[in-house]
Amino acid sequence: MGKEVIRLDNIRRDFKVGDEIVHALRGVSFTIEEGEFVTIMGTSGSGKSTLLNTLGCLDTPTSGEYYLDGVSVRTMGKNDRAVLRNRKIGFIFQNYNLLAKTTAIENVELPLLYNSSVGSKERRERAVEALKSVGLGDRLLHKSNQMSGGQMQRVAIARALVNNPAVVLADEATGNLDTRTSFEILVLFQRLHAEGRTIIFVTHNPEIAQYSSRNITLRDGQVTGDVHNDNILDAAEALAKLPVQND
Amino acid sequence: MIALKALSNNKLRGFLTMLGIIIGVGSVITMLAIGQGSKKSIQAEISEMGSNMIMIMPGSNRMGGVKMSSDDMQSLKIQDYESILEKAAYVQCVSPLVQSSSQAIYGANNTPTSAYGVNADYLEIRQYKISDGEMFTDQDIKTAAKVCIVGATVVSNLFTNGENPLGKTIRFGSIPFRIIGVLESKGYNSMGMDQDDMIIAPYTTVQKRILAITYIQEIVCSALSEEYTDQAIDEITDILRSNHKLKEDASDDFEIRSQEEMSSMMTSTSDLMTTLLAAVAAISLLVGGIGIMNIMYVSVTERTKEIGLRMSIGARGRDILLQFLIESMLLSITGGLIGVLFGIGAAYVVKFLANYPIAIQAWTVLLSFLVCTATGIFFGWYPAKKAANLDPIEAIRYE
Structure with a gap:
């Protein structure tokens, strides 16, 4: 198969809460290869968020090794991790996190602003391209408060793609959307998957796992299930079957 | 340009924040203009009287232990005048x-x-x-x-x-x-x-x-010209001392005053006034600076989520620091510029209405501008540092 994008080796993460030590992750190991669409499922308290923070280089494990695209993250400093996030990771959040009163294109340009090797002309071109690829080519100059939830999430996805990351990390990316829009976003994710993107989608919605290529289940800080999905459902089909709403 | 954007999103607040700086810089400039103006007009009048003028008066002296008022002294004679006329080269x-x-x-x-x-x-x-x-x-x-x-x-x-x-x-x-x-x-x-x-x-x-x-x-x-005043005074002193046959250790029985001394004497009062006015104005600049700090704090807290987002997509601590620092500098510089205009305007209004002499000097404008930029950096630093030190995980979850 393809090359290893993510490799977790017995990751542990302890938090000190008062006098007690909380073990959020108790030895998590898995590898994710290029081009996989992985859903990470787990109830709240399962260590899902901590794992996501670790994968996103926002947090470093207490012990264990994490290699992102071949680079060991554990010993990296704050600034190095920021640069790594900038180049290798695309974040998509549940509540979009777009800048208020800011146009779609400016929102998408944001990651490139922190990459001094990208000039302003290239920045704009790449932002336009990314927005076109998520189907918002006609809404480049719309401000974030003039857009629907689905559109905002598309802008967020474009923002996550603009730096051409090694991995796209989505945190409940459909959590704030209605069913129909959720499926639209899922269609988009499946298309990105088909284009060869590596996607990690953290969710507590089991339905979404059916549309991904692999599902990792987390419970009490440990991996309790890791299943490759041989029967990936097509989100576009599901979308077509949804009753049409006339409102 | 990120900073500019953030400020334009909140124009009224930005303006109110700047108001402190505007008033501060404006009043510094107006006060200094008035102070310098009155000093200048005094100087002008003195030089109208002759800036190289030297006055020789009989000095107070002791006569048998009784200190005499200088008016009663008759130490200057017509011969003294003639000697100065003949001998003094710098006069x-x-x-x-x-x-x-x-x-x-x-x-x-x-x-x-x-x-x-x-x-x-x-x-x-x-x-x-x-x-x-x-x-x-x-x-x-x-x-x-x-x-x-x-x-x-x-x-x-x-x-x-x-x-x-x-x-x-x-x-x-x-x-x-x-x-x-x-x-x-x-x-x-x-x-x-x-x-x-x-x-x-x-x-x-x-x-x-x-x-x-x-x-x-x-x-x-x-004196021949203003620069030679001191030489002329020395010369006159020598001539008068020898004329009056004063011993080596005896004090002068005359007093020499140059216009220069007069002018520094007279301008010292207006200098003091200027300093006091400027000090009051500087305090208002300080208050303006604290206003900026206050608003920057609110702004950092308000935009915690934005900071978290920026960090998670790759902004380093120093990128965030710089962003907020530029923002506060922009506030203070813009405020400073408006303040400069406002101050110059106010100075002219004073001139026009109260017919007060004013003098706006480049250095006062430059100084107050630099001070307010420094204020921006100084008072912007702490909130910006706070923003830069936020934990991205907590910041992005902040509601």
Whole structure:
């Protein structure tokens, strides 16, 4: 198969809460290869968020090794991790996190602003391209408060793609959307998957796992299930079957 | 440009924040302009009086243990004047000065005024000009002629029905004087003295005919130019000491004052005023700075989520620091610029309404501008640092 994008080796993460030590992750190991669409499922308290923070280089494990695209993250400093996030990771959040009163294109340009090797002309071109690829080519100059939830999430996805990351990390990316829009976003994710993107989608919605290529289940800080999905459902089909709403 | 964007999203707040800086910088500039203006006008008037002028007066001295008032001293003689005239190389003009105050009378009109007994050089030293008629001659001095030059105030007080004063004879006290010239008006000096309220006559005339004295009250000279004032003073001191046969350890029995000293004496008050005004204004600048800090704090807290997002997509601590620092600098610089305009405007309003002399100097504008930029950095630093040190995980979950 393809090359290893993510490799977790017995990751542990302890938090000190008062006098007690909380073990959020108790030895998590898995590898994710290029081009996989992985859903990470787990109830709240399962260590899902901590794992996501670790994968996103926002947090470093207490012990264990994490290699992102071949680079060991554990010993990296704050600034190095920021640069790594900038180049290798695309974040998509549940509540979009777009800048208020800011146009779609400016929102998408944001990651490139922190990459001094990208000039302003290239920045704009790449932002336009990314927005076109998520189907918002006609809404480049719309401000974030003039857009629907689905559109905002598309802008967020474009923002996550603009730096051409090694991995796209989505945190409940459909959590704030209605069913129909959720499926639209899922269609988009499946298309990105088909284009060869590596996607990690953290969710507590089991339905979404059916549309991904692999599902990792987390419970009490440990991996309790890791299943490759041989029967990936097509989100576009599901979308077509949804009753049409006339409102 | 991120900073600009953030500010334009909150224009009213930005403006209110800037208001502190605007008022601060504006008042610094206005206050300094007023202070400098009054100082300048004092200096201008002093130099009108002759910036290279040197005055020699009899000094207070002890006579058998009793300290004498300088008015009672008769240490200056006509010989002193002559020696200075002969020997002093750095002195351009020199004139003795004797003065008497009395009533000047012409016909039914009379006015109190002063008669200054001088020589022809006096006009040059004090920078008076004769608008009509002519100055008396050396011959007039020799003969103690009863001729005089009158100031504009005296003319207007005595010749009320517009007569030409030239050739008329007025009485000063009991002595009749024929008017041979009229002085060009100089107006009031900075101490409020009417410089036109005077009569100029040959010093011999005032000495012998009015005062009946042999000594002279004062000697006025002018140095070759302003730079030579100190050399001229040294020279005069040497001449007078040897004339007065003062021993090595004896103190001078005369006093020399240069216009320079006078001007620094007179401007020191206005300097003090300027400093006080500027200090008050600087405090308001400080308050403005604290206003910026306050708003930046609110802004950082308000935009915690945005900071978290920026960090998670790759902004380093210093990117965030810079963003907020630029924002606060932008606030203070814009405020500073508006303040400069506002201050200059206010200074002109003061000039226009109160007819106050103002002088706006480039350095005051530059200084207050630099100070307010520094204020922006100084007061922006702490909130910006706080923003930069946020934990991205917590920041992005902040509601």
